[in-house]
Amino acid sequence: MKTKKTREREHDMRKYLISTVAASVLALVLGMTSVRAEDAVDPNAKQGGAITITYKDDVATLDPAIGYDWQNWSMIKSLFDGLMDYEPGTTNLRPDLAESYEIAPDGKTFTFKLRHGVKFHNGREMTADDVKYSLDRVTNPKTQSPGAGFFGSIKGYDDVAAGKAESLAGITVVDPYTIKFELTRPDATFLHVMAINFSHVVPKEEVEKYGTDFGKHPVGTGAFKLAEWTLGQRVVFERNPDYWHKGLPHLDKITFEIGQEPIVALLRLQKGEIDVPGDGIPPAKFQEVMADPEQKARVVEGGQLHTGYITMNTTMAPFDNVKVRQAVNMAINKDRIVQLINNRAVPANQPLPPSMPGYDKEFKGYPYDVAKAKALLAEAGHPGGFDTQLFAMNTDPNPRIAQAIQQDLAAVGIKASIQSLAQANVIAAGGDKAGAPMIWSGGMAWIADFPDPSNFYGPILGCAGAVPGGWNWSWYCNKELDTKAAEADSIVDPAKAGERAKMWSEIYGKIMEDAPWAPVFNEQRFTMKSARMGGADNLYVDPVHIPINYDNVYVTDVQ
Amino acid sequence: MIAYLGRRVVQSVLILLGVSLITFALLYLLPADPVRQIAGHSATPETVENIRRQLGLDQPFVVQYWHYLTSLLSGDLGRSYIQRSEVTELIVSRLPASLLLMVGAIACEVVIGLTMGLIAAVKRGTATDQSLMVASFVGVSAPQFVVGLLLLYVFAVRLGWFPIGGYGTWRHLVLPSLTMGILGAGWYARMMRSSMIDVLRQDYVRTARAKGLARSAIIFRHALPNAILPVIAMIGIDIGIFMGGIVVVESVFGWPGIGQLAWQAIQRIDIPIIMGVTLVSAFAIVLGNLLADTVAPFIDPRIKLR
Numbered sequence: 104m105k106t107k108k109t110r111e112r113e114h115d116m117r118k119y120l121i122s123t124v125a126a127s128v129l130a131l132v133l134g135m136t137s138v139r140a141e142d143a144v145d146p147n148a149k150q151g152g153a154i155t156i157t158y159k160d161d162v163a164t165l166d167p168a169i170g171y172d173w174q175n176w177s178m179i180k181s182l183f184d185g186l187m188d189y190e191p192g193t194t195n196l197r198p199d200l201a202e203s204y205e206i207a208p209d210g211k212t213f214t215f216k217l218r219h220g221v222k223f224h225n226g227r228e229m230t231a232d233d234v235k236y237s238l239d240r241v242t243n244p245k246t247q248s249p250g251a252g253f254f255g256s257i258k259g260y261d262d263v264a265a266g267k268a269e270s271l272a273g274i275t276v277v278d279p280y281t282i283k284f285e286l287t288r289p290d291a292t293f294l295h296v297m298a299i300n301f302s303h304v305v306p307k308e309e310v311e312k313y314g315t316d317f318g319k320h321p322v323g324t325g326a327f328k329l330a331e332w333t334l335g336q337r338v339v340f341e342r343n344p345d346y347w348h349k350g351l352p353h354l355d356k357i358t359f360e361i362g363q364e365p366i367v368a369l370l371r372l373q374k375g376e377i378d379v380p381g382d383g384i385p386p387a388k389f390q391e392v393m394a395d396p397e398q399k400a401r402v403v404e405g406g407q408l409h410t411g412y413i414t415m416n417t418t419m420a421p422f423d424n425v426k427v428r429q430a431v432n433m434a435i436n437k438d439r440i441v442q443l444i445n446n447r448a449v450p451a452n453q454p455l456p457p458s459m460p461g462y463d464k465e466f467k468g469y470p471y472d473v474a475k476a477k478a479l480l481a482e483a484g485h486p487g488g489f490d491t492q493l494f495a496m497n498t499d500p501n502p503r504i505a506q507a508i509q510q511d512l513a514a515v516g517i518k519a520s521i522q523s524l525a526q527a528n529v530i531a532a533g534g535d536k537a538g539a540p541m542i543w544s545g546g547m548a549w550i551a552d553f554p555d556p557s558n559f560y561g562p563i564l565g566c567a568g569a570v571p572g573g574w575n576w577s578w579y580c581n582k583e584l585d586t587k588a589a590e591a592d593s594i595v596d597p598a599k600a601g602e603r604a605k606m607w608s609e610i611y612g613k614i615m616e617d618a619p620w621a622p623v624f625n626e627q628r629f630t631m632k633s634a635r636m637g638g639a640d641n642l643y644v645d646p647v648h649i650p651i652n653y654d655n656v657y658v659t660d661v662q
Numbered sequence: 663m664i665a666y667l668g669r670r671v672v673q674s675v676l677i678l679l680g681v682s683l684i685t686f687a688l689l690y691l692l693p694a695d696p697v698r699q700i701a702g703h704s705a706t707p708e709t710v711e712n713i714r715r716q717l718g719l720d721q722p723f724v725v726q727y728w729h730y731l732t733s734l735l736s737g738d739l740g741r742s743y744i745q746r747s748e749v750t751e752l753i754v755s756r757l758p759a760s761l762l763l764m765v766g767a768i769a770c771e772v773v774i775g776l777t778m779g780l781i782a783a784v785k786r787g788t789a790t791d792q793s794l795m796v797a798s799f800v801g802v803s804a805p806q807f808v809v810g811l812l813l814l815y816v817f818a819v820r821l822g823w824f825p826i827g828g829y830g831t832w833r834h835l836v837l838p839s840l841t842m843g844i845l846g847a848g849w850y851a852r853m854m855r856s857s858m859i860d861v862l863r864q865d866y867v868r869t870a871r872a873k874g875l876a877r878s879a880i881i882f883r884h885a886l887p888n889a890i891l892p893v894i895a896m897i898g899i900d901i902g903i904f905m906g907g908i909v910v911v912e913s914v915f916g917w918p919g920i921g922q923l924a925w926q927a928i929q930r931i932d933i934p935i936i937m938g939v940t941l942v943s944a945f946a947i948v949l950g951n952l953l954a955d956t957v958a959p960f961i962d963p964r965i966k967l968r
Contacts, residue, residue: 160926163745171702244712252706264708318746334747334755335918336829360828363916366811367827370819374826527694527931570707572698 144350145638145655152658153356154378154636157363157371162338164318165329167303168241168248173649174381176300178359181340181352181653183303183323186215186234186282187294191648191655192641194458194554196294200229200304200324210289210595215297217280221347223306224328231282237304239263239270250301253552256290289593291603295553298647326352326654336361340653353638353657369631373398378633378658379643381650386500389445392631405644406458407628408551410451410559413493413508413621414533414542414576421489422540428618430479431541432469434515440507441624444500448624454559454611456625458646460600461556461607468615468622476515488516494532494539496546497523504623505543533576542576543623554646556607560588564614577619584610635660667956674948681944682734682937686727689933696931700743717743730937739941740934742927749938753920757942759829760919763842763912764904766835768897770843771850776890778847779854783889784881786859794851801848806907810841810914827916838915842907846900850893858889898954905943 158174165175167183188199198204201215221229241248242263254260258273273285286293296302309322321329326348327340338359342352360377368380369388384392384402392398415422415431422428437450452468455461480488493512495505505521512519519541524532526547532538551558562568566585568575591606614620630643630650638656645652697714705713714720718729733740739749775798782794817837818826824833861867862885870880908921916922920939927935959965 160929161745161923166746169746244716247700247713247716249700249702249705249709249713251709251712255706264712315741315746333918334752335759335923360916362913362918362922363827364914367814367914367916370814371826374819376826525694527692527699530698531693531695572695572707572710 145353145657148350148353148638148655148657149659149661150353150657151355152353152661153358154354154633154656154658155358155360155376156379156381157360157368157377158381159362159364159368161335161361162332162359165321165338166318167300167305167321167323168237168246168250169318170300171249174359174361177645177648177650177653178338178340179300179303179321180325180648181327181357182321182325182329183300183305184221184325185298185300185303186217187298189298189554189647191652192639192645194460194646196298199298200234201297204294206595206597208596210291210593211286213284213286213293213297214277215282215284217282218347219280221324222345223309223324224322224343225306225309226345227306227308229304229306229324230279231276232279233304233306234282235270235274235276236307238274238302240305240310241301242271243269248301250299253296253299253301256286256288256293256296258285258287260287288589289595291592291595291600292553292555292557293595295555299553327357330356348654352654354653357653372631372633375633378636379651380631383650384629384631386445386447389447389629393445398631401632401634403630403632403640403643405628405630405641406456406646407626407644407649408456408459408554408558408646409626410454410456410544411448411623411626412451412454412544413623414539414544415619415621416536416538416540416576416578417617417619418536418578419540421483421485421491424483425617426479426483427485428621429469430476430483430515431512431517432618432621433472433476433479434517435508435511435621435623436471437623438471439511440504443503443507444624447629448626451622451625453615453622454564454620455556455607456551459551459554459556459559461604461611463608463612466608466612466615469618473514480515480517485516488518490518490520491540492522493519493541493543494522494524494529495543496526496529498526498546501543501545504545508543508623533574534572536571536578539576544576556604556611557588557592560607560610564619579614579617579619581613581617584613587613670952670955674952677948678941678944682731682941683727685937685940686730687723689936690723690726692931694931696743696933699931734941739938742932742935744927744930744932745935749934752923752935753938753942756918756920756923759917760908760912760921762835763838763908763917763919764901766839767842767846767904767907768900770839771846771900772894772897774843775847775850776854776893778851779893780858780881780886780889782851782855783858783862786855791855795855798848798851801844801851803848804844806841806845806910807914809844810838810911813837813841814914827914829916829918834915834917838911838917841911841914842904845907846903849900849903850896853893853896854889857892858885861885861889864888895954895958898950898952898957901950902947905947 160174162175163172164170165179165182167179170179184200186199186201187196189195190197200218200221202218203216205214217231223229238254240246242251242254242260244264244266257271259268259271262268263271275283277283304324306322310317313320319332326343326346328343330341331339340357342355365380365382365385366388368377369385371377372380415428417423441448441450453463453466480486493505493508495501502523509519509521529542530547533542562574564575564579565588566580566582569578569580587610591603594603628644632643635658636656637659642652642655697710697719701710701713718726742749742752745752778794778798782791785791814826814837818824824837828834867880867885870884908919909925912919912921913925923935924939
């Protein structure tokens with residue numbers, strides 16, 4: 104909602120320009136290394152060549168407004184561009200289709216200057232009208248975009264979402280190369296939202312030409328063009344020779360072979376038939392691969408924006424008692440669980456994963472202390488423990504992890520029976536207030552949509568998510584923290600990013616005092632590649648381009 | 663004959679209707695919410711409800727089923743929730759691969775199965791017979807997932823004779839056909855053996871033997887044609903077993919058929935695809951049975967249609 108006061112302030116606001124230099128300062132403030140965006144092309148990179156990548160599941164759609172899968176997420180990033188993006192292999196924001204941007208001091212108006220001469224794959228130049236069209240489209244209920252909610256802070260969103268308007272009132276095309284966004288509240292995550300796939304720019308004429316089949320005939324501004332799509336078999340990308348980012352992409356062609364079981368993909372990689380198994384190393388083969396020096400050398404390990412946790416339903420006895428929840432936190436032997444999954448993770452003590460801004464390195468969390476856990480249970484009036492249920496997904500390794508948790512709980516007197524169910528059933532139980540006392544989140548755990556601490560709060564720990572069908576399976580709702588979260592997210596000024604991250608650290612610290620979760624581990628990513636693949640390691644565990652950054656990798660065996 | 667066919671066609675239509683109702687009801691009763699699957703974890707409740715409304719999933723069961731049935735009658739299997747394509751298009755694009763695999767699998771099981779059964783029958787009671795029957799038992803009971811991976815490992819990875827999964831040339835077809843065929847071959851071997859033993863006991867075979875005909879002439883010219891007929895008639899019924907097998911085998915070998923489509927759709931609760939593949943499979947099974955029963959009297963005059 105836009106107040107009169109806001110409108111007055113908009114007129115006399117002092118705008119300031121965020122240049123690449125300022126962005127680097129921001130990155131330094133956040134304690135990250137920074138590369139100058141424009142020159143981020145690897146000087147050793149070789150031009151040309153083709154690679155093959157495999158996936159188990161079919162590619163559903165390549166429409167950026169709709170695609171939300173493991174396999175199509177990064178493909179869409181290579182076909183389309185947004186106003187913002189991240190430096191390759193990092194979580195550092197930088198302008199992409201935008202050349203620069205300005206944020207009004209009240210944090211409610213964002214103005215982007217667009218790059219000149221950016222062309223869609225059909226040859227037409229991309230302008231501010233396309234940006235506006237794309238966002239009107241993604242928020243239109245008829246598009247059925249799973250990401251529509253990300254744009255909730257743009258003025259006029261509610262009317263479009265309700266079908267009362269066709270166009271977002273808060274977006275103004277100032278001139279073909281300038282676009283202005285007015286928000287209903289200051290939103291520190293807005294630049295991330297402008298980098299997410301759902302905000303990527305599509306050409307109106309192509310969308311109208313193909314209608315609902317646009318996802319099968321994607322036309323964007325990205326580094327690659329779709330060359331072939333044989334349903335259920337393969338998707339082929341070829342280099343976009345007119346890509347605005349000079350020197351990219353390095354590869355001439357990428358072939359995605361669909362329908363390959365991970366174990367078969369690994370065999371083919373060992374034979375040199377493929378370059379990257381998109382679904383990773385199958386767990387059953389992990390130790391074998393890591394024990395072989397030749398194969399291990401081609402594995403890249405990295406963090407990911409993921410936390411695996413146990414939720415405790417704070418509205419159900421005895422988990423309505425904070426001491427019981429703290430006792431559970433102390434009862435879990437996280438190191439043992441990490442060993443159980445062949446050390447493919449690191450133990451966690453807080454909701455945020457280590458690679459996320461706002462992660463508190465100093466935070467110690469709850470130690471593994473059986474005696475103390477028993478004492479807490481006794482204090483809570485359960486000296487002999489109690490009976491409860493632990494829900495978990497029924498695919499490996501989750502039942503094994505649930506059993507380890509069950510044993511740990513038994514050691515302090517809590518007798519948990521395991522409900523091992525299909526993913527959808529566990530999700531349904533979690534979204535039902537009386538559904539599940541405890542859930543092991545494995546296989547369904549939260550993976551952030553963008554690298555910002557707020558992304559781990561709202562839907563999974565905030566009051567907004569504690570609704571039937573929501574993802575806040577602890578049903579934890581702390582109004583005070585909700586207010587604090589809103590406050591943190593209104594700090595839009597990039598110079599205060601450090602302050603904002605600190606506020607988020609405090610919020611998560613408070614959450615851990617209330618202990619609605621027992622964080623267990625942060626999964627690591629292990630990407631395997633063929634010997635001919637080149638480029639920095641972080642391109643293969645890119646936190647945003649999952650699983651790998653197609654635009655920046657290259658092959659070493661081309662002339 | 664015509665009355666029989668008419669009755670069978672009506673029965674088949676009723677069976678298909680029943681299959682559609684049961685599948686639809688089961689999918690409706692799933693505790694999982696397909697809309698949540700479509701919307702992903704970041705969707706707001708409004709987005710979820712909006713998608714539910716547009717897909718008509720907020721309607722009562724009877725209304726949903728009626729809509730499905732009426733569009734089905736006009737040949738429309740609906741639109742996939744996740745893939746966002748016409749289900750008919752998805753199935754049609756994958757049908758040739760499954761049919762090819764079916765031909766390959768049937769060829770494998772018939773050739774292997776009949777040969778094994780024939781030898782076992784002729785060598786009845788010997789060690790050869792027993793070991794063949796043990797082998798057929800293993801073939802019938804070995805999980806196809808294991809057989810498939812084993813064949814892949816030995817013939818593709820170790821020996822390099824065939825490609826490691828995929829689709830395109832005849833070389834790609836061999837291992838998946840063999841995996842499917844080993845299961846069927848076990849059944850055919852057992853059937854062939856008992857059918858052959860029956861025939862070899864017949865008086866005319868004894869007469870032929872008494873005439874001093876060569877053993878090979880008796881087996882191949884006199885006994886085999888009669889023994890093989892009831893076995894061949896089983897191929898139509900075999901389609902049911904085949905439809906179950908392709909889900910596993912196509913996934914192991916990355917074979918782009920409707921089995922793989924079904925498997926992926928089940929994992930993502932893509933109801934229109936699950937419905938579509940189920941109905942197409944049911945149709946194939948019903949058709950196979952109908953054909954088998956209709957053709958049987960032509961092959962074996964002892965059978966009469968009534």
